[in-house]
Amino acid sequence: MLKVVADDKIPFLEGVLEPYAFVKYLPGSKITHEVVKEADALLIRTRTKCTPELLEGSSVKFIGTATIGFDHIDTRYCEKKKIRWVNAPGCNSFSVQQYMCAALLKMAQDFRFRLREKTIGIIGVGNVGSKVEKFARLMGMNVLLNDPPRERREGPENFHDLDTVLKQSDIITLHVPLQVVGEDATWHLIDELTAKKIKKGAWLINTSRGEVADTHVLHQLLDSGRIIGAVIDVWENEPDIDISLMNKAFIATPHIAGYSTDGKANGTSMVVRSLAEFFGLPLKDWYPEKLPPPQNPVIEINCSSKHIEDVIREAIFHTYDITGDDFRLRFSPADFEKHRGNYPVRREFQAYKVKLSGSTPEIHKILTDLRFQVL
Secondary structure (H helix, E strand, O other): OEEEEEEOOOOOOOOOOOOOEEEEEEOHHHOOHHHHOOOOEEEEOOOOOEOHHHHOOOOOOEEEEOOOOOOOEOHHHHHHOOOEEEOOOOOOHHHHHHHHHHHHHHHHHHOOOOHHHOEEEEEOOOHHHHHHHHHHHHOOOEEEEEOHHHHHHHOOOOOOOHHHHHHHOOEEEEOOOOOOOOOOOOOOOEOHHHHOOOOOOEEEEEOOOHHHEOHHHHHHHHHHOOEEEEEEOOOOOOOOOOHHHHHHOOEEOOOOOOOOHHHHHHHHHHHHHHHHHHHOOOOOOOOOOOOOOOOOOEEEEEOOOOOHHHHHHHHHHHHOOHHHHHHHHHHOHHHHHHHHHOOOOOOOHHHOEEEEEOOOHHHHHHHHHOOOEEO
């Protein structure tokens, strides 16, 4: 019988493979060499490091990570050993878009500016960055894009070099994969050299990987006032995060930007389908049968005399309370992994119906383009 070792925090997975396989569920950090020695497949998240130390001498033939990132998998080793590995690209991109919408609107609210007055620099314009771009354009922001791999493929017309983005952006947001070497290396992309190019008084947001921004440099940027504030969801040395940096951040969250219930369901579905295809199981179209509904699925907004941005803020804040995630981390940073493992239900925009009164076609279009069900 097929033997699978799975991270016990992968949602909606329990019971799915059991008719076809023996499944052992463990916390990601407890998936060891001894545990995987006789496994045929691993279903993991970012906390399980798939290195030669874990895999050497095992019978593992397939690794599926229910995450966008795959820097925790030694892909070269896997390819050399003919171990098939898959990730879940784009699975939680709408979730990160939701997080970014909430963060940007919270910044604008607390610091009394309108998003349309600002230039946003998006570094990394893949599945996530392109959705952030869409929201920024819907809100009337000036958008600068930096993505060297896309620029090489598509030409330079829609892109700017990193220096230009850093020097001209009021808000800089990072949406790159972690890559340590090569021409597109992103490890410590924000370092002492690039930090000097950041526009004074800018904002910095990181929802990609903690190692993309040097922690020491982030301290310098905030202490010197070079940046006015930071939104940090990802940290170097997770889960042992820099508490002092957390205290300086405007918003600090425990690597949950992509943790919507919808995003998790997508990630689980993608790896289950890939595993089913690889081993010939009848689950190639599997998706969780029913996602838990949002607590308050109907949003009623009177738009009369309200600025468009305030209407959009009201709708988005109804779906996601980013300040709650911030509060929980600050209250108990030592429970970083518990905050992730026990994350509450967060549904994306398409799970909500919006009833508008006194609305305009523009408001209707923005909410529809963000996938709300506008009644």
